[in-house]
Amino acid sequence: MQTAILLYPDLTALDAIGPYDVLSRIPDMEVVFVARSAGEYRTDQGSLGLIADAGLDEVTSPDIVVVPGGFGTRPLMEDTQHLDWVRSVHERTTWTTSVCTGSLLLGAAGLLEGLDATTHWASYDVLASTGARPTAERVVERGKIVTAAGVSAGIDMALRLCALLGGDDLSKAIQLSIEYDPQPPFDCGSPAKAPDELVELLRAITDERQAAYS
Amino acid sequence: MQTAILLYPDLTALDAIGPYDVLSRIPDMEVVFVARSAGEYRTDQGSLGLIADAGLDEVTSPDIVVVPGGFGTRPLMEDTQHLDWVRSVHERTTWTTSVCTGSLLLGAAGLLEGLDATTHWASYDVLASTGARPTAERVVERGKIVTAAGVSAGIDMALRLCALLGGDDLSKAIQLSIEYDPQPPFDCGSPAKAPDELVELLRAITDERQAAYS
Numbered sequence: 001m002q003t004a005i006l007l008y009p010d011l012t013a014l015d016a017i018g019p020y021d022v023l024s025r026i027p028d029m030e031v032v033f034v035a036r037s038a039g040e041y042r043t044d045q046g047s048l049g050l051i052a053d054a055g056l057d058e059v060t061s062p063d064i065v066v067v068p069g070g071f072g073t074r075p076l077m078e079d080t081q082h083l084d085w086v087r088s089v090h091e092r093t094t095w096t097t098s099v100c101t102g103s104l105l106l107g108a109a110g111l112l113e114g115l116d117a118t119t120h121w122a123s124y125d126v127l128a129s130t131g132a133r134p135t136a137e138r139v140v141e142r143g144k145i146v147t148a149a150g151v152s153a154g155i156d157m158a159l160r161l162c163a164l165l166g167g168d169d170l171s172k173a174i175q176l177s178i179e180y181d182p183q184p185p186f187d188c189g190s191p192a193k194a195p196d197e198l199v200e201l202l203r204a205i206t207d208e209r210q211a212a213y214s
Numbered sequence: 215m216q217t218a219i220l221l222y223p224d225l226t227a228l229d230a231i232g233p234y235d236v237l238s239r240i241p242d243m244e245v246v247f248v249a250r251s252a253g254e255y256r257t258d259q260g261s262l263g264l265i266a267d268a269g270l271d272e273v274t275s276p277d278i279v280v281v282p283g284g285f286g287t288r289p290l291m292e293d294t295q296h297l298d299w300v301r302s303v304h305e306r307t308t309w310t311t312s313v314c315t316g317s318l319l320l321g322a323a324g325l326l327e328g329l330d331a332t333t334h335w336a337s338y339d340v341l342a343s344t345g346a347r348p349t350a351e352r353v354v355e356r357g358k359i360v361t362a363a364g365v366s367a368g369i370d371m372a373l374r375l376c377a378l379l380g381g382d383d384l385s386k387a388i389q390l391s392i393e394y395d396p397q398p399p400f401d402c403g404s405p406a407k408a409p410d411e412l413v414e415l416l417r418a419i420t421d422e423r424q425a426a427y428s
Contacts, residue, residue, distance in 0.1 A: 013234060014234075014235035014392065017228050017231040018228065018231075020227060020228075020261075020262060021226065021227050021228035021259065021365065024259035024260070024261060025259065030261070031262075032261060033261065033262060040265055045234070045238035045239065045245070046238070047234075047245040047247065047267070048231075048234060048247060049264070050262065050265070051262070051265065053263070100393075120393060121393060138395065138397045139397075150391075150393025151391075151393055151394070152369065152392045152393060152394040152395075152396065153395075155366065155398075156396065156397050156399065159398060160399050163399060168400065171399060172400050172402045172408065172409075172412060173415070173416060175399075175400055175402055175403050176402055176404070176405070176408045176413070177364075177365075177416055178364060178365040178366045179314075179335060179363050179365055179404060180365070180366040180396075181352065181363075181367075181403030181404040181407065182369075182370065182394075182396035182398065183352045183370050184370055184373055184389055184394055184396065185370065185374050185377060185385060186373070186382070186389055188386045188389055188390055189390060189392075189393055189394040189396070190390070190393060190395040193395065194390045195386075198383070198386060198387055198390055199390070201387070202387060202390055202391055
């Protein structure tokens with residue numbers, strides 16, 4: 001079984017690595033990092049390079065696709081090569097998935113028309129522009145499309161996929177192996193739980209950075 | 215302010231990337247990935263290459279050091295170059311930190327003698343062999359040394375560091391920006407919460423893999 005994780009310039013590292021470190025622990029799972037062409041891709045916080053081992057043309061029928069988010073998704077929403085690849089592999093996947101603003105690429109490819117889906121909370125409007133129905137749940141599973149909320153939600157999504165693929169015991173074993181017993185120091189990880197002024201501040205920062213990529 | 219994150223062959227990706235994607239969001243924080251020499255390092259699940267931009271000799275006085283874990287820590291426990299670097303930078307750091315079995319390197323460098331510290335739950339015995347007192351807490355802060363439990367605990371540790379460095383509001387803002395509102399599908403992310411047979415199975419697998427690296 002093969003999982004393909006998409007890399008591109010200015011992705012958010014944790015969007016890709018959360019699912020990677022969960023899914024790669026499934027026995028007999030091959031994970032391949034794929035991008036426009038093989039090579040190094042820098043993340044949107046700037047100081048990390050991740051290596052794609054394969055180009056898009058080398059990965060044609062993965063069982064699972066994971067599209068991570070990041071500000072670099074915005075130019076990809078108009079990139080024919082990436083949109084064609086997403087549409088093509090989706091025809092044969094068991095699960096087509098995204099983390100954070102990775103769902104914008106699924107939406108731009110036409111996969112989310114009329115479908116409930118999620119993304120980073122500050123990008124619901126962009127997701128809606130693709131025809132999807134933004135949904136404030138951490139992991140949204142509709143048919144074979146599974147979208148996760150912002151950045152860290154990819155870990156929860158990947159554990160759900162483990163259960164779907166190999167059963168609850170497999171998922172529990174992997175959760176224990178990554179010691180995923182979260183204890184955040186505060187309880188403000190979603191806009192519903194955080195102070196309003198913090199939500200508005202981050203929304204403004206996101207809008208500004210997003211504009212620079214559009 | 216500079217954070218140095220150590221890379222080496224066979225590290226666990228999420229150990230490094232959880233803290234990276236939190237700490238790199240602190241305004242004016244420079245994060246540098248550092249290793250024996252600049253270049254590509256593959257993770258212990260095999261299919262990902264991460265790029266170190268700097269060699270150990272180029273990063274001599276970081277404010278924060280993060281040592282991620284992974285099976286590749288075992289040979290480093292006897293590697294003079296790495297142990298000397300850890301001891302040397304620790305003299306000037308504000309915070310010296312580890313995730314998962316990264317604490318084995320801090321211990322081997324002599325930094326944890328008689329100190330409470332933590333690591334991946336399956337490696338308490340190896341940690342104890344360095345003179346540390348293994349402690350079943352998710353994040354253990356003693357003086358300027360902060361150690362985190364297995365893999366995913368690096369996210370919680372990094373948010374704690376954000377609060378220590380920039381105050382609670384900064385940490386809350388970063389938690390919201392990575393939408394860290396964890397909702398694991400099961401409640402078995404620590405040995406205290408997981409079924410005994412699962413704990414023993416994973417302990418046996420860890421011992422076997424660990425032996426291959428020693």
